[in-house]
Amino acid sequence: MVLAATAPVGQRSRQWQRSVQRRIALTDAFVVAMTMVIAHGLRFGWEPFIPLMGPAAPAYIWATIGISVLWILELGWTRSRDIRIIGSGPDEYQRVLAAGLRTFAIVAVVGFFGGWALSRGYLLFALPVGTLVLFGYRRAWRAWLHTQRKSGRLRQPVIIAGPRRTVAQMVRRLNGDYDHAYSIVGVCLSGARGTATGSNPTVGPLAEDLPDVPVLGSVDDAAVAAQRAGAEYIVLAGNDDVSLAEARRLEWAVEDTGIGLIVVPTVVDVAAPRVLVSQVAGLPLMHVEPPHFSGPSRALKYAADKVGAAGIVLLLALPMLAIAIAVKVTSKGPVLYKQQRVGLDHEPFQMLKFRSMYMDADARRAEALAQDDGNGVLGKRRDDPRITPVGKIIRRYSLDELPQLFNVLKGDMSLVGPRPPLPSETELWDADVFRRQLVRPGITGLWQVSGRSDLSWEESVRLDLHYTHNWTLGLDAVILLRTVWAVVAGKGAY
Structure with missing residues (x-):
């Protein structure tokens, strides 16, 4: 088939792509430069020509400039600004992290063979702080891109x-x-x-x-x-x-x-770490690793949950005490609400929450949910009359979920995982949905950071199953960080 000559395809699209990449490159350069200058100032004061220790060693100012240039180049060489990955998925963050690690690996090798003694404090400040700030700026760019794309632009x-x-x-x-x-x-x-x-x-x-x-x-x-x-x-x-x-x-x-x-x-909803592409007889074959629901990685997650939950309880002990007092003095009833939920391998357990409803809430459930703002299976109502004034506040910011940290310490739940369902909800499930219970339910999860109650039932299930089959510690870390933003924004919580 011979195609007629036409004007360049997507010329307007390529213009915005180059514009976005240039802006992100400028942001990267600014962050790296400021991080290295601050690291230099904090470690050595604002004297630029303090020399490195070692034979024929240059002044630290030249090391700061050299590392900055190398880091900026590495952000380009790792293709962290590739338009195909900007704005979605973890690849962008992984490449930003790889750029930082490669930069400081090169610096360590050059310093070793050159006999130069670079300050460990100087490097150990610059690498994590610079990478975290780059993550923050990339997250801000993502938010801007998503806003533009919702309006039909930059596509x-x-x-x-x-x-x-x-x-x-x-x-x-x-x-x-x-x-x-x-x-x-x-x-x-x-x-x-x-x-x-x-x-x-x-x-x-x-x-x-x-x-x-x-x-x-x-x-x-x-x-x-x-x-x-x-x-x-x-x-x-x-x-x-x-x-x-x-x-x-x-x-x-x-x-x-x-x-x-x-x-x-x-095959869909398979994360990249489970995929290997090989070529056989000219055919690109995609190998999909099966998900693992036991073994060392799950034991590591279990230990991380216990340590993380204990640390959060110690950190938030006073705020949790203040919430408990507010719940107790503003309405009759216990501070904690216990509700039976379905956990790992369909075993029931008592999930804890700060009480956010009046004592007759269960008796009024059918009446209140006659107006359903949820998604059919997850019955929800935005202006539920059973919720107390204090309950409206703590539910909006998910503070009512904090006692579930004790469920994590007990082993019934995880910090991150699928939403723990009610027994009545499981009666409406099909066989596919039951796979959610192959892992411990979580206080937070993909469903929460992606919209919570605003999601359709099908989308909630898809996100939970995606997590169940593609879990990693890195994914847990990303979800926990996104949870902070979701809680502050209060979107989808009612």
Whole structure:
């Protein structure tokens, strides 16, 4: 197939991409420079020409400048500003961390072979502080990007190609998530009649609930349709109707057009650490490691939960005492509310909360939830009349959950994990949802930092199952950090 010459694809999109990358590069340079200057000042005062110890050693000011330049270059060499990873997923943060580690590894090697004795305090301050500040700035850029993308800006136009049912599922999932950069301008379906090369390139809408997503032709028309629509990528979904040779020809058809090809595997919600891609007989094979629900890593998580919960209890002892007093003096009833929940391996346990409702709350449940602002399974109401005045405050900021730290110390719960369900909720589950109980439920989790009660039931389940199968200590750390922001914002809590 010979494609007609057209104007460069996605020219406007590439302009904003370069602009965003330049701004982030300037932010990186500012953070690194300020961190190194502050590290130098705190360790040596503001005398710039204090010499390093060692033969022919330069002054510390030149070491500060050299390390700063190397660190900034490493942030580029690790591709931490790659537009494909900026704004979503952990890869961006991992590359920022790798840049810092590589920088100081190089400094250590050069110092060793040069015989220069660099101050350990100087380096140990700069590395963690600089990396954490870079994380903070990248998080601020993410918030800005997400705001822009919710408004329909700073997106890359794409066409999705594949079977109708699979394509519709992908469109619904992508349309419900604003953390990515892709804007769907059309789809090409297996077996679709009509062609994007004809006088009427639009065949019709994808589905009744997706009237704004046009079908631009068949998968064979994808390259032409992408050029006509100004798409930057063709996303090829799992498709039995496309042979290996046809998929290869599609790759060849777009190689000189500036249009990229993204292939989506049929296995979803699998995190990158569980995936290994190898090549056999010219075929890229994706190996998926099974999730592990026991073993050393789980023992480490169990120990980290106990240590973390004990530390938080000691840190928040006085605020927890103040909340307990407020609950006791403002309404009748006990300070703590005990509720039966379903835990690991479907074992029931008594979950603790600060009481946030009046004593007759359970008797008034049916009446209060006649108006359901939740998602069908998780019955919720924004203006629940059973909630006390103090309860409204502590529920908004999730302070009522703090006694669950004692559930963690007891071993019933984890700091991070799926939401612990009520026994009545499990009666509405299907077989897939029960896999949530293969791990201990958590005080916080992906569902909480992603919207809590504002999420649909399907999205809540997807996030919990994703965590269950892809848990790592690093993911736990990220969720705990995001929980702080979610609690402060109070979004989705009622």
